[in-house]
Amino acid sequence: MHQNFPRIVKEAWLENNPLRVVISNFTVKARKWNCEVFGYIFAKKRRVLARLNGAQKALADRLSDFLVCLEKQLLDEYALILLQEEEYWALKSKLNATTYGDRNTSYFHVSIVVIRNWNKITCIKDGRGDWIFEEEGVKNHIRSGFENLDTTGLDMAPLSSPISQFSCCYFIDEDQAWIGQAVNEEDVRDGLWALKPFKAPGPDGLHAGFFQQFWPDVGRYICSVVIAAFNSGVILDYLNETLITLILKC
Structure with a gap:
C-alpha cells in the first residue's frame, strides 16, 4: 500500500455526510490521487528497472557508497511495485468478469468453454457405489433422485399439532x-x-x-x-x- 493512501481515506471519511455521499467523494479523490500521485504501475516498473539496470552497470565499473545505497533503494521500490502489481491483477481478474463477462468477446467465449467443461457431468455414482457412464443412465438416476425426494408415504396429516410434538428442533x-x-x-x-x-x-x-x-x-x-x-x-x-x-x- 502506498504510504499516502491512508491520508486520502481519512480526509474523505472525516466529512459528516451520509455514507453514500462519503463513498462517492472518496471515489473521486482516490481516482485523482491515483493519476497525480500513485501513477501508472507498469510505467513505474519500467522506469525503476531502467534505473536499476543503470546503477548495477555503474557498480560493475566502479564501487561507491552512493551507488550501493541507490541500488538498495531501487530494489526496495521494485519489490513494492511487484506487490502492487499482484494486487492489481487480483482486482483486475474480478473486474474483468464483471465488465466483460456478458459481452461478445473472446474473454466471454473462453470463460463459457471453461465453465461448460467444469459443469459437464460425464458419469455419476449410484447409492451402491457403482459408476454410471451411459448418458441415459445418468439422466434416469438424477430424475429418480428428485422423484424420491419429493414423494412421501404419508397419506394424510392432522390439521393442527402442538409444536411440542414436532420432530424438528426449535x-x-x-x-x-x-x-x-x-x-x-x-x-x-x-x-x-x-x-x-x-x-x-x-x-x-x-x-x-x-x-x-x-x-x-x-x-x-x-x-x-x-x-x-x-x-x-x-x-x-x-x-x-x-x-x-x-x-x-x-
Missing part, C-alpha cells in the same frame, strides 16, 4: 432472547470480517477488504448505517444495489 428461550437482542458495533464488525476480503466488489468498486483495512476510519459510518437498518427495519435503496450477470446455459 429454539430454546435463551436462543430466542439472543436472536432478538439489539445489534451492536461488535456484531457489525464480526459480520464484516466474516466476508472474504477480495470477492467481487459492488457498484461502488470497494471490496470488503477495504473496509476491513481501514476500519478505524470507516467503522463508525458502517456501524451507524447497519444498526439503523436493524432498528428501523428498512434498508436504504443504494445498499441493495448489485450487479446481475446473465449466465447462459447450453
Whole structure:
C-alpha cells in the first residue's frame, strides 16, 4: 500500500455526510490521487528497472557508497511495485468478469468453454457405489433422485399439532432472547470480517477488504448505517444495489 493512501481515506471519511455521499467523494479523490500521485504501475516498473539496470552497470565499473545505497533503494521500490502489481491483477481478474463477462468477446467465449467443461457431468455414482457412464443412465438416476425426494408415504396429516410434538428442533428461550437482542458495533464488525476480503466488489468498486483495512476510519459510518437498518427495519435503496450477470446455459 502506498504510504499516502491512508491520508486520502481519512480526509474523505472525516466529512459528516451520509455514507453514500462519503463513498462517492472518496471515489473521486482516490481516482485523482491515483493519476497525480500513485501513477501508472507498469510505467513505474519500467522506469525503476531502467534505473536499476543503470546503477548495477555503474557498480560493475566502479564501487561507491552512493551507488550501493541507490541500488538498495531501487530494489526496495521494485519489490513494492511487484506487490502492487499482484494486487492489481487480483482486482483486475474480478473486474474483468464483471465488465466483460456478458459481452461478445473472446474473454466471454473462453470463460463459457471453461465453465461448460467444469459443469459437464460425464458419469455419476449410484447409492451402491457403482459408476454410471451411459448418458441415459445418468439422466434416469438424477430424475429418480428428485422423484424420491419429493414423494412421501404419508397419506394424510392432522390439521393442527402442538409444536411440542414436532420432530424438528426449535429454539430454546435463551436462543430466542439472543436472536432478538439489539445489534451492536461488535456484531457489525464480526459480520464484516466474516466476508472474504477480495470477492467481487459492488457498484461502488470497494471490496470488503477495504473496509476491513481501514476500519478505524470507516467503522463508525458502517456501524451507524447497519444498526439503523436493524432498528428501523428498512434498508436504504443504494445498499441493495448489485450487479446481475446473465449466465447462459447450453
